[in-house]
Amino acid sequence: MTDLSFLYPVEDDLRRVEALLGDHPPEQHAAIGLALDHLISGGGKRLRPTLVLLSAHLCGASIDQAVFAAAAAEMLHTATLVHDDLIDGSLIRRGVETLNASWTPAATILTGDFAFARAAYLVARTKSVRLTQRFAETLMVICNGEIRQMFNGRHDGNAVEEYKKRVYAKTASLIALSAEAGAILAEAENAEETALRTYGEKIGTAFQIVDDVLDFVADEDTLGKPVGSDLRQGLATLPVLLHLRTGSGSSSVHQVLNGNRSNNVVQEAIQAVIASPAIEEALTIARQHAGQAKTALEAFPTSPHRRALLDLADFTVDRHF
């Protein structure tokens, strides 16, 4: 299952989401409109909107409400990316130039803020107070994770625990919210909401682990950025942490994490991680999470939308992009 067949049951709904995302509200300066269009049409898998819509169908929520929630999830994701890129100084995102490569920092900050406001507006249009609160809470978790990473240093005592927290804050929290959104809108049973949230947290974690593996093993054209970009910045993701845990950890990796960024050492470190069993071990952990995600869905009867969510769980770990 590496095709995108899980999109079929929500293709029509996704077109409505695209229309909302491409909407230009009157309070939007043409420059912001262009910037956001550029970022939103710059690709992305629409993973979060797809999850919102599938979960809405699964729980019998109003699809009219769900399309607003789906657009809000993608808009919130976009807003966090805009500020992330500015903070990281990344010049490429989704293979296209990030805003901060061509804009001033000030314009980038404001474009991100505007996208936050549009996300808040979109989620409020669902008229669900609880979902609106959950979006705000999730944004707090995301910002907080970034701040923690900034202040707690990047590789201290319990590095794997720190990695898990970072993955939750950075990726899994919003994916979990997207997956539970349908249950919240449908005012479904607690058990259903919890099952979908667990599913989302698990595939979110799997998704980020695979991202971190692909950062080492994908080719640069597919990645749209240099291989090993996190390690280059001194950030230890799961493949690196597993590589170090085997004891066979190469000295070059230690050197990079201790601040040596000379190109030779960085290249050697990247090659050492790629050649080690850590890559396969990380993928195994990702597959375990995807398996747990699928198990969580056993609470729901068979349906095309449950099928699509199961396929999507497989996709998160079998993808090559």
Next chain:
Amino acid sequence: MTDLSFLYPVEDDLRRVEALLGDHPPEQHAAIGLALDHLISGGGKRLRPTLVLLSAHLCGASIDQAVFAAAAAEMLHTATLVHDDLIDGSLIRRGVETLNASWTPAATILTGDFAFARAAYLVARTKSVRLTQRFAETLMVICNGEIRQMFNGRHDGNAVEEYKKRVYAKTASLIALSAEAGAILAEAENAEETALRTYGEKIGTAFQIVDDVLDFVADEDTLGKPVGSDLRQGLATLPVLLHLRTGSGSSSVHQVLNGNRSNNVVQEAIQAVIASPAIEEALTIARQHAGQAKTALEAFPTSPHRRALLDLADFTVDRHF
């Protein structure tokens, strides 16, 4: 009326608002907590929370809901200030160091984002979908105003029109929202909501004009920043625009607006504006707005809360800080 007696009817409510603002949610890293406490306790007149609470009493809204809305208004205001200061490069705000003077830009961006999330969370706790939407719309207006200022240049053809738009986006929009919030929460008649919104827009405009006047005539200790700070950055506020319109506009002012920032010329320009009738003319316009604000309240019967709102309108133009 330059005392703060308009606070009396809502003093107890304001203490509840302070408690909410000082709350440290579990998702908040200690560093963000410290930063926000510093910013929030750094002063500020609590104008927006006071308006929310007075308007809630006037319209008979639930005060339990209104305290959340009041805290949300102050938190949103704080969030925009954090990013504003980063954009402007200001080192002092409310007489205290701004975050960006002591923090990295990245930490400042994230603290602002976190404050946006907390504002969104606080307003969602009112359980009013409409008010939540209005907050999101207002944030769009605020960001858009900043972007417009950035892209449209600072002094083009119709400078007074551009100034009015800027004042609305920067200040009056959130003050108008604060003033109408009580009517929205109370689900009051349209006419009452409109009256309070008009009142808020007018005092918001008056407030900003007086700020722009004080930027010239207050002493630096009270201001907590150098006199004429906008003009120093090439930004023409109402006193400058009126000064230029009299025809007696000094050549030094033209030179500063055309990019000459040499200290002698800037000092001469500031003194020219201070010595001209433009200061008194700007104050007259501010007083007209305050008068219109008071007229808008004639729709409401006499009450201590209406009295407080009338006094607050006087305060916006009679204050010296």
